[in-house]
Amino acid sequence: MSDRYTRRDVLEISARGVALVGLGGLGSLLAVKAHGDDAWWIDPGKCVNSRLGALGVEACQSCATECVLPLSAVRAVNDFASCGRCYICPAYFDIHSAVGPDGLPSKTLCPRDAIKREPIGWIDPDDPANNYYEYTIDESLCNGCGLCVMGCKEPAGLGSIKLEVRHDVCLACNRCSISTACPEDAYERLPTT
Amino acid sequence: MSYRLDRKLAGRGTGESQFRAELRAVACDGERQWYLAGDQELEVLTSDGRLVNRWATGRPGWSVAIDERQRIWVGEPGQIEIFSAQGQLEDTWRSTELFRLVTALAVTPEEVFVADAGSRWIHRFDSDRRLLNHIGDKHRKGGFHIPSGVLDFALDRDATLVVANPGMHRVERYDPDGTSRGHFGRFGQQDPAAFPGCCNPTNLALGPEGEIVVTEKAGPRLKIYDRDGVLSEVVADSATFDVACKNMDLAVDRDGSIGVIDTIALDLAVFEPKMKPGAISAEGVAP
Numbered sequence: 001m002s003d004r005y006t007r008r009d010v011l012e013i014s015a016r017g018v019a020l021v022g023l024g025g026l027g028s029l030l031a032v033k034a035h036g037d038d039a040w041w042i043d044p045g046k047c048v049n050s051r052l053g054a055l056g057v058e059a060c061q062s063c064a065t066e067c068v069l070p071l072s073a074v075r076a077v078n079d080f081a082s083c084g085r086c087y088i089c090p091a092y093f094d095i096h097s098a099v100g101p102d103g104l105p106s107k108t109l110c111p112r113d114a115i116k117r118e119p120i121g122w123i124d125p126d127d128p129a130n131n132y133y134e135y136t137i138d139e140s141l142c143n144g145c146g147l148c149v150m151g152c153k154e155p156a157g158l159g160s161i162k163l164e165v166r167h168d169v170c171l172a173c174n175r176c177s178i179s180t181a182c183p184e185d186a187y188e189r190l191p192t193t
Numbered sequence: 194m195s196y197r198l199d200r201k202l203a204g205r206g207t208g209e210s211q212f213r214a215e216l217r218a219v220a221c222d223g224e225r226q227w228y229l230a231g232d233q234e235l236e237v238l239t240s241d242g243r244l245v246n247r248w249a250t251g252r253p254g255w256s257v258a259i260d261e262r263q264r265i266w267v268g269e270p271g272q273i274e275i276f277s278a279q280g281q282l283e284d285t286w287r288s289t290e291l292f293r294l295v296t297a298l299a300v301t302p303e304e305v306f307v308a309d310a311g312s313r314w315i316h317r318f319d320s321d322r323r324l325l326n327h328i329g330d331k332h333r334k335g336g337f338h339i340p341s342g343v344l345d346f347a348l349d350r351d352a353t354l355v356v357a358n359p360g361m362h363r364v365e366r367y368d369p370d371g372t373s374r375g376h377f378g379r380f381g382q383q384d385p386a387a388f389p390g391c392c393n394p395t396n397l398a399l400g401p402e403g404e405i406v407v408t409e410k411a412g413p414r415l416k417i418y419d420r421d422g423v424l425s426e427v428v429a430d431s432a433t434f435d436v437a438c439k440n441m442d443l444a445v446d447r448d449g450s451i452g453v454i455d456t457i458a459l460d461l462a463v464f465e466p467k468m469k470p471g472a473i474s475a476e477g478v479a480p
Contacts, residue, residue: 055436084340086360086391088380090411095382095390103380122333129361130333155439156390156411158340 038191040176042074044162046186049146050153059150063163064143066181073170074144074163074178076114076137083160085120085132091152091161092117092135102128109151114141139166196417196428196451196464202242203229205459210236210244216459218268220257221446227461228265229454230254235267235276238461240450248280255343256308256442258298268295273307291316291324299348304369306354308344313337315346315354317369328354328371334361338392341410343440345396349403357407359392364405364422377422385416386424398443398451406451410439415453415464428464429453 044050048060063074088095088104092115097107108115116136124130137148144163152161179187204211216231225240235254236247256268263278272287273295286292293311300306304325305318313336315328329337337344338360346356353374354367366374378394381387388394394407394416404425405418413434417425428451434441435457443453451464 053437084360084391086338086340088362088391090391098383099381099387105380105382124333132334132338155341155437 037193038189039167039172040165040170040179040187040189042163042165043186043188046184047146047149047163048184048186049149050159050162051184051186052154052159054153059145059147060183061145061147062181062183063178063187064145066178067144068171068173068177069169072144072178073166075139075142075166076144076146076148076161077164078135078137079160079162080134081160082158083135084158085134086157087129087131087133089117089133089135089152090156091115091148095151109147110142111145111147112141112143114138114143115148137161194449195426195467197467198429198433198462199450199465200242200463201455201458202227202238202452202461202463203236203459209247210238210242212459214459215253216454216456216461217253217255217440218257218442219444219452219454219461220259220265221444221452222259222263223447225446225448225450227444227452228257228259229461230257230267231459235265235280237280240446240463246280248276250274251282251285255294255296255310256298258300260300261302266298266300268292268298268307270294273298286322294342296343297345297347299346299354301348306346306348306369308346310339310342310344313339313344315344315356315367317371326369326371328367328369329356331371337365340392341395341440343395345442347397347399349399355397355399355405357394357397359388359395362388362393364394364397364407364418377418385414385427395440396442398445400445400451401447401449406443406445408441408443408453410441412436413438413441413455415441415443415451429462433462434458 048054064072093105094107094109095105097105100106118134119131120134121132149161153159212231218230220228227238229236233253234249237245250267252269254267258266265276267274271289271292272285275284277283296310297308307316314330317325337358340360346354356365358365362380363376363378365376379387382389390411393409395410397407403420407416412431414430415428419425434455438456441454445451449466453462
């Protein structure tokens with residue numbers, strides 16, 4: 001058998017290659033389709049809890065109260081890169097509560113105690129105001145009520161906390177009850193790509 | 194002495210003295226002229242708001258200072274531009290390391306103080322621009338804590354630097370060599386003498402008698418403290434300023450008039466001292 005390729009051999013190999021590439025692309029497309037190619041998400045620029053300029057209004061808690069799940073699929077997420085690590089965080093403390101003997105607000109804001117406050121770095125035990133603080137949200141406790149998001153919004157805070165849909169929890173209902181209840185049309189279904 | 198809102202200058206718009214998108218910094222000179230930096234321009238207004246001059250700056254201005262030769266120093270990202278009184282660019286002083294974002298300036302015949310929001314320090318230079326020392330570098334937090342991104346200070350008559358440290362709810366005093374001379378202030382949402390929210394006061398200026406005039410964000414307020422840090426007056430609040438304002442720069446002229454920037458309305462609110470009790474004017478004797 002000759003080890004030289006004829007013109008016909010080359011054309012056949014090329015045709016098989018093109019077919020394989022085409023099948024691969026179709027397969028990828030079908031894979032995306034099978035996993036769902038759209039999902040619910042929250043537009044922070046529309047959500048009243050995070051939308052700039054929406055001030056002096058009560059936090060909307062529809063994400064916590066309207067989801068069909070026992071614990072909503074929505075969570076508050078702190079973007080550490082934009083967090084100020086403040087001594088007194090208006091998303092953690094109820095800054096309107098009375099000041100205690102330690103100089104801090106006497107109440108916290110989260111009704112489920114889902115935000116943890118820890119001093120970070122080299123800690124000054126004598127002057128707590130001299131430390132930076134990290135605020136982490138326990139997702140097993142957070143129900144997406146949005147109170148902390150409203151507290152963190154500019155200009156009071158830096159807007160580092162936003163509401164997000166946890167897609168590993170979300171049932172992706174066609175007629176999402178949060179979306180139906182959202183007063184700002186901020187709860188949208190969008191393509192994942 | 195108490196104050197009242199007298200007038201608002203500039204404003205948002207396309208008029209000759211108005212700003213389209215940004216208004217960030219204000220200073221005043223011995224002639225009671227206002228210098229406003231916004232929209233990558235610098236404009237000069239008379240005390241009553243008439244436009245004297247306006248020109249483009251190389252980069253957006255975040256701070257303004259006037260030196261004894263009436264030159265105008267504009268603090269920008271990465272550089273300081275120095276203009277003649279007529280608006281001609283005389284010099285550009287660049288430093289990507291030391292001037293990451295220049296949000297306050299003070300210029301004396303002997304020294305220049307530059308607040309850099311990037312390092313969160315104030316840099317002290319001699320008149321030949323040799324770096325002498327930093328102020329705030331020995332702070333345990335590595336610098337002043339400025340979550341809102343602006344570091345503001347003023348130079349007192351006795352060469353003390355008065356610095357806003359909003360993350361610690363304090364006004365702090367330093368010698369030019371960086372030695373701390375104490376502080377006042379504490380957190381408090383209800384007590385007007387305290388500083389509310391995450392981080393206040395954001396900006397400050399000094400009055401003719403050394404009184405400390407501060408602005409706060411969320412909600413916006415203008416307050417005056419005496420030299421000892423005792424609250425004298427809450428001059429204005431969200432009834433005067435847009436509630437979304439933050440980092441409201443301010444300046445006080447030689448007669449005690451206070452100019453405050455509304456960063457949303459893009460205007461300069463000018464507050465005038467009310468007549469002192471017993472003072473005699475054309476209107477009669479003040480009560």
